Amino acid sequence: MVTNSYDRLIQALGADLTPVRRLAPPGVRTLIWLTIVGAIALALATVSDVGAMSRRLMAAPDMWLAAIGSLVTAVLAAVAAFQLSLPDRKPAWALLPLPAAVFWVAASGIGCLRSWLVPETHPAWLGEAETCLAFILGISVPLSALLIVMLRQGCPLRPNLILVIGWLACASAAATLLNFIHPYDATATDLTVHAFAVATVILANAIFGGRLLMGKDVLASV
Amino acid sequence: MEGVSTMVVLAAPITTGLTMVDAQTPRPVDNRDRRWGNWMVAAQTGDRTVYETLLRDCTPFIKTVARRQGVSPNYIDDVVQETLLTVHRARRTYDPNRSFSAWLRTIAQRRAIDGLRRQSRNGVWETHAPFAYENHPDPGRDPEEATNQVERTVRLDSAVSTLPASQREAVQHLALREQSLTEAAAVTGRTTGALKVNLHRALKTLRAQLGGQD
Numbered sequence: 001m002v003t004n005s006y007d008r009l010i011q012a013l014g015a016d017l018t019p020v021r022r023l024a025p026p027g028v029r030t031l032i033w034l035t036i037v038g039a040i041a042l043a044l045a046t047v048s049d050v051g052a053m054s055r056r057l058m059a060a061p062d063m064w065l066a067a068i069g070s071l072v073t074a075v076l077a078a079v080a081a082f083q084l085s086l087p088d089r090k091p092a093w094a095l096l097p098l099p100a101a102v103f104w105v106a107a108s109g110i111g112c113l114r115s116w117l118v119p120e121t122h123p124a125w126l127g128e129a130e131t132c133l134a135f136i137l138g139i140s141v142p143l144s145a146l147l148i149v150m151l152r153q154g155c156p157l158r159p160n161l162i163l164v165i166g167w168l169a170c171a172s173a174a175a176t177l178l179n180f181i182h183p184y185d186a187t188a189t190d191l192t193v194h195a196f197a198v199a200t201v202i203l204a205n206a207i208f209g210g211r212l213l214m215g216k217d218v219l220a221s222v
Numbered sequence: 223m224e225g226v227s228t229m230v231v232l233a234a235p236i237t238t239g240l241t242m243v244d245a246q247t248p249r250p251v252d253n254r255d256r257r258w259g260n261w262m263v264a265a266q267t268g269d270r271t272v273y274e275t276l277l278r279d280c281t282p283f284i285k286t287v288a289r290r291q292g293v294s295p296n297y298i299d300d301v302v303q304e305t306l307l308t309v310h311r312a313r314r315t316y317d318p319n320r321s322f323s324a325w326l327r328t329i330a331q332r333r334a335i336d337g338l339r340r341q342s343r344n345g346v347w348e349t350h351a352p353f354a355y356e357n358h359p360d361p362g363r364d365p366e367e368a369t370n371q372v373e374r375t376v377r378l379d380s381a382v383s384t385l386p387a388s389q390r391e392a393v394q395h396l397a398l399r400e401q402s403l404t405e406a407a408a409v410t411g412r413t414t415g416a417l418k419v420n421l422h423r424a425l426k427t428l429r430a431q432l433g434g435q436d
Contacts, residue, residue, distance in 0.1 A: 009303055010277045013310045019268035020314040086315050087308075087332075088325040155312030157332040 026082035026089075029150055033078055036146065037173050040139070044180040053179055062110035069104030070175040073097050077169035081147065084162045085154030094165050101168060104175075135181065139174035140167075259322040265313060277306055283323070284330045291334035297341050304333040381431045389424035392417050397425075 023029075057064040077097035083089045147166050156162040258276060265273035281302060288301040308329050316325055382393055395406035396417065403414040410417070 006278075006281055006299075006302060006306065009306055010274050013277060013306060014270045014274040016310070017265065017268055017270050017273050020266050022266060022317070023315050025317075087312050088320060088328045153314075155308065155315050157308075157329065 023086075023153060026079070026086060029153075030078050030082045033082075033147060033150060034075060037074065037143065037177075040143075041177055041180070044177055048180040050180075057179065062107050065107035065110070066104060067176060067179050069100055069107050070172045072100040073104050073172035074169050074176055076100050077165050077172060078147075081151060081162055081166040081169055082154075084158065084165060085151045085156050087155050087157050091158060091161060094161055097165065097168060097172075101172070104172065135178055136171065136174040139177055140170045143173055144170040255321055255323045258326070259316075259318055262313065262316050262322055263318050266316070277309070280309075280326060281306075283326065287327055287330040288334040288337065291331055291338065293334050293337050294341060297337045300340075301330070301334050301337040304336065305330045308333060377432065378428075381428050384431070385424050385427060388412075388416075389420045389427070392420035393424045393428075396421050 057067055080093045080096040083093040084091070144167060147170060148163075151162060151166060258280065261272045261276040261279075265276060284302050284305045285298055288298050288305075293301050305326075309326065312329065316322065382390055385393065391410055391412075392406070395401045395409060396403070401409070403417055406412075406417050407414045412420075
């Protein structure tokens with residue numbers, strides 16, 4: 001039997017050993033989370049006017065481009081977050097949702113020009129956009145809580161990075177779901193609201209992030 | 223140990239991408255990776271003996287990774303311990319279809335980076351100055367006090383030993399052992415009055431011998 005200077009710690013870890021069930025593959029966990037997002041979308045579809053939503057989206061190209069961008073961002077960010085929750089995955093996974101996020105933000109930015117391109121559309125004013133912020137936060141917070149619970153099951157070695165990506169997934173998912181109840185066209189105000197919402201959740205992540213993803217303190221007494 | 227490893231390999235055979243490269247003559251590293259992977263699978267089922275063997279076997283590997291990351295020798299132990307703790311917490315994330323060495327290396331590298339950051343932070347607040355530490359006086363302690371105390375004790379013992387037996391007896395029981403008059407009287411068989419007189423005379427003699435010191 002080989003012995004070394006870490007025997008005390010190793011014996012303590014051995015004493016603490018319990019059988020564990022292997023973690024489900026990241027793809028499966030991503031699908032579970034996206035299924036819950038899809039269920040929320042279905043619930044919103046039943047209480048909102050889907051036809052009106054389609055007409056609103058089709059009224060201006062930036063609207064449906066932004067919707068596609070936020071949807072793809074949500075999916076790719078969720079994939080990246082669950083991959084990053086495993087120790088042996090490369091941090092480059094964090095780059096996966098960035099192109100879609102840039103596309104989403106750019107498409108929303110086009111809305112700034114819509115007043116000139118499509119004069120008959122109604123841009124959102126700041127007061128109207130406040131309801132969007134409340135909706136985004138209202139959806140994003142529970143989705144984020146669920147995501148954190150699922151990510152904690154892994155062992156993220158870069159908690160801040162994974163939380164930024166995770167929150168990007170939640171914020172973009174909430175922005176996608178916003179289309180169901182959005183009563184007016186998005187413009188620069190809407191983009192500002194999105195940026196504020198994303199910044200808010202990222203700030204919360206920065207404040208609480210280190211502890212949010214930490215599992216229980218293993219053998220603190222060792 | 224061989225029995226344990228053989229049992230585990232037979233009980234939980236796995237295939238890895240590494241071993242398929244050269245199946246006829248597997249490289250030692252591949253064998254090690256496969257062995258560690260099998261041991262970790264056994265650890266996931268709760269096999270303590272194999273788990274402890276795995277952790278011991280991995281320790282040199284973790285040290286090597288830490289050294290390559292640039293961790294100074296003073297912090298290598300910290301990195302090894304942090305890595306072992308992380309392995310323990312992350313053991314359910316190990317997928318036997320992937321390389322165990324790569325899984326472990328990533329954890330060790332991450333903990334080594336944490337160690338480097340800690341090392342850097344400590345460097346800002348701490349200064350290595352062994353001479354300043356050794357020469358720093360302790361303000362709460364007089365270095366001559368212990369010597370003086372010994373000297374006083376020796377002088378007092380010497381003075382007491384010159385007293386007549388009855389006076390010495392009174393000093394020993396009443397002053398040094400701090401017994402009450404009743405207790406001292408019971409022990410010595412003298413009256414309390416005699417003890418008081420003997421103590422008074424003894425103190426007078428000692429005060430004279432010691433030059434008025436307490």
